[in-house]
Amino acid sequence: MTPPVEEDEVLERIRGMLENGIEALGLRDDAAVVDLPAGGPLVASVDSVVEGVHFELAFCSAPDVGWKALMGALSDLAAMGATPLAALAALCVPGGSGDGELALGVMAGVAEASAAAGCPVVGGDVSASAALTVAVTVLGTVSDGGPPPVGRCGALPGDEVLLTGPCGGSAAALRALRAGTGPGQAYRRPLARLREGRIARLSGAHAMMDVSDGLALDLHRLADASGAGFRLDEVPVAPGATLDEALGGGEDYELLIALNGSDATTLIDAFEREGLRPPARVGTVVSDSEVRLFGDGPLQRRGWQHRLG
Amino acid sequence: MTPPVEEDEVLERIRGMLENGIEALGLRDDAAVVDLPAGGPLVASVDSVVEGVHFELAFCSAPDVGWKALMGALSDLAAMGATPLAALAALCVPGGSGDGELALGVMAGVAEASAAAGCPVVGGDVSASAALTVAVTVLGTVSDGGPPPVGRCGALPGDEVLLTGPCGGSAAALRALRAGTGPGQAYRRPLARLREGRIARLSGAHAMMDVSDGLALDLHRLADASGAGFRLDEVPVAPGATLDEALGGGEDYELLIALNGSDATTLIDAFEREGLRPPARVGTVVSDSEVRLFGDGPLQRRGWQHRLG
Numbered sequence: 353m354t355p356p357v358e359e360d361e362v363l364e365r366i367r368g369m370l371e372n373g374i375e376a377l378g379l380r381d382d383a384a385v386v387d388l389p390a391g392g393p394l395v396a397s398v399d400s401v402v403e404g405v406h407f408e409l410a411f412c413s414a415p416d417v418g419w420k421a422l423m424g425a426l427s428d429l430a431a432m433g434a435t436p437l438a439a440l441a442a443l444c445v446p447g448g449s450g451d452g453e454l455a456l457g458v459m460a461g462v463a464e465a466s467a468a469a470g471c472p473v474v475g476g477d478v479s480a481s482a483a484l485t486v487a488v489t490v491l492g493t494v495s496d497g498g499p500p501p502v503g504r505c506g507a508l509p510g511d512e513v514l515l516t517g518p519c520g521g522s523a524a525a526l527r528a529l530r531a532g533t534g535p536g537q538a539y540r541r542p543l544a545r546l547r548e549g550r551i552a553r554l555s556g557a558h559a560m561m562d563v564s565d566g567l568a569l570d571l572h573r574l575a576d577a578s579g580a581g582f583r584l585d586e587v588p589v590a591p592g593a594t595l596d597e598a599l600g601g602g603e604d605y606e607l608l609i610a611l612n613g614s615d616a617t618t619l620i621d622a623f624e625r626e627g628l629r630p631p632a633r634v635g636t637v638v639s640d641s642e643v644r645l646f647g648d649g650p651l652q653r654r655g656w657q658h659r660l661g
Numbered sequence: 662m663t664p665p666v667e668e669d670e671v672l673e674r675i676r677g678m679l680e681n682g683i684e685a686l687g688l689r690d691d692a693a694v695v696d697l698p699a700g701g702p703l704v705a706s707v708d709s710v711v712e713g714v715h716f717e718l719a720f721c722s723a724p725d726v727g728w729k730a731l732m733g734a735l736s737d738l739a740a741m742g743a744t745p746l747a748a749l750a751a752l753c754v755p756g757g758s759g760d761g762e763l764a765l766g767v768m769a770g771v772a773e774a775s776a777a778a779g780c781p782v783v784g785g786d787v788s789a790s791a792a793l794t795v796a797v798t799v800l801g802t803v804s805d806g807g808p809p810p811v812g813r814c815g816a817l818p819g820d821e822v823l824l825t826g827p828c829g830g831s832a833a834a835l836r837a838l839r840a841g842t843g844p845g846q847a848y849r850r851p852l853a854r855l856r857e858g859r860i861a862r863l864s865g866a867h868a869m870m871d872v873s874d875g876l877a878l879d880l881h882r883l884a885d886a887s888g889a890g891f892r893l894d895e896v897p898v899a900p901g902a903t904l905d906e907a908l909g910g911g912e913d914y915e916l917l918i919a920l921n922g923s924d925a926t927t928l929i930d931a932f933e934r935e936g937l938r939p940p941a942r943v944g945t946v947v948s949d950s951e952v953r954l955f956g957d958g959p960l961q962r963r964g965w966q967h968r969l970g
Contacts, residue, residue, distance in 0.1 A: 382737035382870055383706035383801070385810050388697065396783060397692035398749040398798055402790045428691035440707040442751075442796040474705060477796070481711045487751040487786070487796035489707055492692070501694050561691055 365452065366459045366476070384474035386438045392495035394437075397428035403484040411529045414454050416540040418461025421486040424564065426469050426544035427605040431562040432501040433553025434492030436471035436546065441488050444481030458486060469546060498554045507559035507578035507610035509639035514609045514616060514631040516548045519567045520593025523601025528592065538590065542605050548628055552609045555619040559610040566600040566655025567608075571635075572644060574608055581643030584635040584651055599646075600654045610637055674761065675768045675785070693783035695747045701804035703746075706737035712793040720838045723766025724773065725849040730795035731774040731782075733873065735853035736914040740871040741810040742862025743801030745780035745855065750797050753790030767795060778855060807863045816868035816887035816919035818948035823918040823925060823940040825857045828876045829902025832910025837901065847899065854916050857937055861918045864928040868919040875909040875964025876917075880944075881953060883917055890952030893944040893960055908955075909963045919946055 388394075401407060401421045412420070422439060429436055441462050445455045455478055466473050471490065494501050507513075521538035528534030545562070552560055559578055563570045567587065575582050589598040609631070611619065616633070623630060644651050697703075710716060710730045721729070731748060738745055750771050754764045764787050775782050780799065803810050816822075830847035837843030854871070861869055868887055872879045876896065884891050898907040918940070920928065925942070932939060953960050 382740035382813070383704045383743065383799075383810070385741075386703040386705055388703055394695040394697055394703070394800070395692045396695055396747065396749055396798075396800065398751045398784055398786050398796070400751045400753055400786050400788045400796070402753055402788050404791065405789045431691035432694075434692065438705065440705055440798055442707045442709045442798075444709055444711055444794055444796075475707055477707050477709050479709045479711050480714045481792060481794060482713065483791040485753055485790060485794055485796075487707070487709070487753075487794075489705075489749055489751075489798035490692075491703070491705065491800070501692070504691070 361452070365456055384440070386474055386491070389493055389495040391497065392493050393501070395429055395432050395434035395492040395494065395501050396489065397425055398487060398489040399425040399428060400485060400487040411526065411536065412540045414457025415461030415464065417484065417486060418458040419465040419541055421488045422462050422465040423469070423542050423544045423605065425488040425490040426471060426546060427562045427564060429490050429492040430544045430546045430549035431560050431607055432492070432503070433549045433557065433560065434494050434501055435550060436469055437491045437493050438474040439466065439471050439488055439490045440475040441473060441486060442477040444479045444485040446482060446484060447480050454484065469544060494553065499556065502553050502557045502560040504559050504561045504574050504577035507574060507580050507637045509580060509637055510612065511558055511610040511637040512613055512616045512633055513582065513635040513637060514619065515588060515606055515634045516545050516631050517606040517629055518588035518590040518598065519563060519604045519606060520598030520601050521590030522603035523597035524590060524593035539603065542603065544605050545607050547626060548623065549607055551622045551626065552607065552619055555611065555622060556615040557609050557611045561608055563604050563606050563608055564602060566602040568599040568651055569653060569655025571608060571651070572653045574610065575641065575644065578637070579641055581638045581640045582635055582645070583638060583643065584646040586632065586634050588632045588634070602655055670761070674765055693749070695783055695800070698802055698804040700806065701802050702810070704738055704741050704743040704801040704803065704810050705798065706734060707796060707798040708734040708737060709794060709796040720835065720845065721849045723763055724770030726793065726795060727767040727770025728774040728850055730797045731771050732778070732851050732853050732914065734797040734799040735778050735780060735855060736871045736873060738799050738801040739853045739855045739858035740869050740916055741801070741812070742858045742866065742869065743803050743810055744859060745778055746800045746802050747783040748775065748780050748797055748799045749784040750782060750795060751786040753788045753794040755791060755793060756789050763793065778853060803862065808865065811862050811866045811869040813868050813870045813883050813886035816883060816889050816946045818889060818946055819921065820867055820919040820946040821922055821925045821942055822891065822944040822946060823928065824897060824915055824943045825854050825940050826915040826938055827897035827899040827907065828872060828913045828915060829907030829910050830899030831912035832906035833899060833902035848912065851912065851914050853914050856935060857932065858916055860931045860935065861916065861928055864920065864931055865924040866918050866920045870917055872913050872915050872917055873911060875911040877908040877960055878962060878964025880917060880960070881962045883919065884950065884953065887946070888950055890947040890949045891944055891954070892947060892952065893955040895941065895943050897941045897943070911964055
């Protein structure tokens with residue numbers, strides 16, 4: 353039997369891992385010190401992933417969990433049009449997981465996502481727990497002289513609704529993983545649409561959010577926040593996914609963007625110049641908040657919500 | 662049987678709670694927007710508390726858990742000499758806890774601590790989980806034109822070591838709670854030493870940290886980080902606590918402060934002017950990093966570490 357590993361030792365190994373390849377971790381002190389670019393407010397968000405709720409270790413590795421945790425949090429910055437500044441990761445790992453291996457595996461995935469997104473991990477915390485849980489806080493800025501961060505609540509009647517990519521990919525990938533028929537890349541290694549979000553803000557987006565809880569539920573939420581309704585004309589479905597998965601599967605990190613028609617054209621041109629996938633025109637914002645249509649019928653309010661009762 | 666409560670509904674009730682009494686919660690969007698005071702870097706830290714690891718609900722209420730989670734995180738800002746700017750709380754609550762009640766109870770305690778410390782909660786996340794887990798990220802600033810944040814690594818030979826208050830109070834309070842002989846205030850409602858930490862930074866502290874993992878272990882860590890040794894002459898023991906509890910009990914949020922003798926006098930005067938408890942002079946930093954003395958014998962390296970094996 354291996355003797356239990358103490359927190360200081362695991363933290364020391366995590367520091368070693370993060371210093372190779374990405375920026376140094378501020379764990380040596382009680383708190384991290386982050387230099388701020390001048391101008392603009394801070395944008396901050398926290399997101400948790402929990403074993404048995406958001407993932408099963410049967411279908412993704414410890415590094416996948418770390419990657420998904422950081423990318424999921426970064427998607428919230430993307431949805432505000434913010435640029436990542438720093439992340440903090442709180443890990444809770446079950447005892448008996450052998451030599452701190454699970455914590456180190458998760459942090460390896462956090463480090464990979466951190467490098468991929470250009471968001472240094474500046475702080476963290478490791479604790480024991482019954483279920484593997486990773487809570488990631490991300491900090492971002494909008495210090496480019498452009499418009500302020502974009503919330504959910506500014507959509508205006510007549511706005512076009514764009515979507516940065518097809519949906520259902522994550523749910524379809526998980527289905528393939530369960531059936532043993534695919535590698536599950538879209539489920540295990542999602543990408544936050546950070547460049548797309550920033551361009552959308554600079555193009556004059558009125559409202560924006562990611563569709564991580566499912567396109568249908570999140571479009572309803574955007575309309576709720578804006579006091580508006582919508583007509584959804586088209587749902588881009590990811591390869592291998594069903595329409596149901598595209599509407600309600602969740603864990604897709606595409607962005608919904610509401611903006612006026614001429615700004616939509618500006619945005620589409622900017623995406624093309626930057627070599628990004630062309631966004632789809634999926635619908636329109638309408639003034640009557642009771643109108644929530646998909647084609648000719650009502651769009652069901654469904655998606656991924658935690659049951660807390 | 663009550664029907665399960667959905668996340669949106671619980672979040673709406675949490676927003677209502679936080680808007681009464683403290684500042685509005687930024688949960689309506691994917692991320693919160695925080696205005697920054699000019700000057701100085703950001704100080705950031707994350708801290709988790711887990712049921713069965715850091716607390717038992719038999720000995721503290723849901724609001725106590727929320728209070729402890731936020732105060733524990735704020736203590737890390739105190740230990741850097743930073744002033745709180747904002748907090749984000751990620752809650753993972755077990756299913757079957759009835760009507761989101763547990764999440765709301767925890768957030769009530771977070772809100773109380775937030776008001777007591779003047780640190781608005783700007784963001785959060787609620788998820789299902791096997792064990793109640795609260796991860797709190799705190800952001801602070803040092804934009805007062807004074808010295809930069811104070812780490813652990815700057816203690817110099819000859820520095821005096823001060824402690825802001827007696828230790829062991831939390832462990833003794835938990836012991837009394839278990840025995841049914843006391844209300845457990847020091848365990849259930851600890852206070853972060855934010856004013857003390859800020860004054861210590863402005864007084865020229867070389868190194869500082871809180872003693873949340875136990876005075877003995879944390880003094881060793883401060884010496885490790887500074888490449889120095891120490892002589893611990895005196896251990897202020899909280900009323901009702903034993904010397905063992907004072908050295909290794911943990912969850913005390915007093916601050917260890919290393920600074921030169923004349924700055925120590927400045928600090929003590931400043932504490933008196935501000936009506937703060939006089940700090941105790943507990944020891945001295947020495948150059949030989951092998952010297953780790955308590956009185957005439959070695960100080961054991963013990964305290965509270967998570968066993969992750």
